[in-house]
Amino acid sequence: MRGSIKAWWKQNRLGVWLQRKLRLSRGGKLLLNLAVIMLTALCLWGMAGYPLPTLKMEFRRMERTYLLPPSEILLSTGRITAAHSHEPYDPVPKVTQEQILGLGEDYAVTFWKHPFSNGGNQLVCWSFSEQPGQVKLAPLLYAVSDTRDEDWPERESCVAVAALELPQGTARGEMTLEAEEGIYQEGSEVLEHDLCLFAFQSRLSSYSYDWVQGLPYTLRFYDGAGELLLEQRGTVPQRG
Amino acid sequence: MEKDEKEKCRRLECRENAGGSGQTELDSFQWLYIATRGIRFKPDRAAVCRELEAHLEDKRADLQRIFPDLSPEEAERRAVASMGDAWEVRKQLAKIHKPWLGYLWRASKWAAVVLVLIFAGVNIFKNDYYQFAGHPLGGYSSAVYGRTAGEKIRVGGYTFQIVGAAFVDYPEDSPYADGIQIAFRVFTPRFWEKLDLTALQEALTLTAADGQQWKMDRGEINMEVPKDGDMVQAPSFWQLVCGLERASWTLFSDTYVAYGDPEWQEGDWARLDFDFGAYSFSLTADQIEWVMME
Structure with missing residues (x-):
């Protein structure tokens, strides 16, 4: 032949x-x-959309295409699998969420990598509207997995809000959201890079990943002895 | 090659490698086999073997021409003898013909064929993934009127330049609305990281001479949606009155058009204000061409 x-x-x-x-x-x-x-x-x-090998490289490229200076990376969720369902035995789709939280001079950036296409990557810049000395908030864009609930056979997906620039001596924090249907409250230990990550389980009436945005909140931070260091109220930053 | 001939040559090789005695008289076949055996890359070995075989044949023919009484076997024996020691030739040829370039060439040939086939396959079968994520070399979606070449501003590796400024005037009975269109090009040699459209929309504001401003992160559309009873049909026409859209693109640049609908008079200007946070700058179109559409 x-x-x-x-x-x-x-x-x-x-x-x-x-x-x-x-x-x-x-x-x-x-x-x-x-x-x-x-x-x-x-x-x-x-x-294929010029894919890059690592999440960090994709994030840095997205910053450049937004004409943003390189920020300090505080959180990288890595490649995690999240399933979301309100019924324990319903078959649910598994999605992979990769996100990065970066801190700039007076803003935070959250980056979400689309699992299938570079064209769907998203980056949001949260300019800090809080006063100096106040804790800054930056909602993550899509779900993160929460492994605290041991009753579920699968990990539960949550919508997360990061609290930055915590009061000195903070050991743990508490965030309360006031929605129409009721109150949502979550706690968080202080993570690496001195931030708290409040992960709210999916709202019963909504599968969207931005339902926390625009809701009134109350933040409380406690030291190791359980003494209240700071109580702060405001509205969760909203995109657009 | 015949199997038994090859076997004979292998035995010769083994005897020689083991320090076997004396010079063995080789026929042309055996001489070629041993002389070229040191060339590890098979295509090179075959090519050199053909060349040496041609040499041997020429020598044999010459001997028979010069000494017509010589028998063919004697002519072959003398021709082989004149080619030199097969083992010595083998050593010299092995030194000259390094196999790595040959292996590299062969690997590159197959890699090129495989990649070209993949590329052709993707294009032929129009894989949805690649169609969704693809960046074509060039494209066009809407016209640019009032071609001009404004000043260039270079920021963060991107060059911004106004390339068109026009007031588009439609006839009175046309469903399309009049308005200004300011076209600008964003160029970068880094084609893998062109400026993000969402970032551009959030950063850009169009300002007209009458003071009106339009933020490009929102749009206003003019369209007519016909109805057939209660059934809504596809729009009969669609026009972006205020907002931003990409008009054309190449590998290294994108051309965008910013639309606004001010009260326009001849001599009016328009300005594009960019605020990316870390970078803020403006581009002004001093001369706006009046374009009458038919």
Whole structure:
């Protein structure tokens, strides 16, 4: 089969012309092949949306395309699998959520990587509206998984709000949200980079990931002895 | 090659490698086999073997021409003898013909074929994933009127320039609304990280000479939706009156058009104000061309 293809190529007009024009050495042919490989790989990379190997690189690129200076990365959720359902035995879709929280000069950025397409990546810049000395809030964009509830066989997905610039000596925090249907309250230990992450389980009436935004909140922070350090009220920042 | 001939040559090789005695007289087949055996890359070995075989054949033919009384076997024996020691030739050829370039060339050939086939397959079968995420080399979605070349501002690796400024005037009986269209191009050599459209929409405000402003993170649409009884049909026409859209793109640049609907007079200007937080700048279109649409 290969022999007949070779024989056909040698007799074919195009093949004869190419053989005359492209009298390349072994090294020359190698370079030509490498050029074809690079060009084709580049086209395929572009067609896939120019994916980058790590979440951090995607985040930094998104900052550059938003003309934002590089922020300090406070939180990276990594590749986690979240399932959301209000019934324990319903089959549910599994989704993978990768998010990053970064801190700029007077703003925070939250980045969410679309699981299937680079074109769906999102970045939101939360300018701090709180007064100096107050705790700053930055809602994450999509679900995170909460492993505290041991009754569920699967992890429960939650909507999270990060609290930054905590009072000195904070050991744990508490956040209360006032929604129409009632009160939601969550607690959080102080995590790395001196932040609290309040993860609210999915609201019964809504599957959207931004239901916490715009709701009135009360924050309380306690020291190791349980003494109240700060109580703060306000409205959770809202996108758009 | 015949199997038994190959077997004979292998035995010769083993005897020689084991320090076997004396010079064995080789026929042309055996001489070629041993002389080219040191070339590890098979295509090179075959090519050199063909060349040496041609040499041997020429020598044999010459001997028979010069000494017509010579028998074919004697001519072959003398031709082989004149080619030199097969083992020595083998060593020299092995030194010259390094296999790594050959293996690399072969690997690159197959890699190129596989990648080209994948590329062709993706395009032929129009995989939805790639269609959704793809960045074509060039495209066009709407016209740019009032072509001009404004000043360039370079910020964060991106170059901004106004490339069109027009007041588009539709006939009175046309469903389309009059308005200004300011086109600007954003260029970057880093084609894998073009400026984000959402960031641009949130940062941009169009300001007209009469003081009106339009933030480009929202839009106003003019359209007519025909109804057939209670059934709503597809819009008969659709026009972006205020807002931002991408008009055309190449690998390194995107051209956007910002729309507004001010009260316009000849000589009026328009300004694009960009506020990215860390970077703020403006581009002004001093001359707006009046374009009459038919």
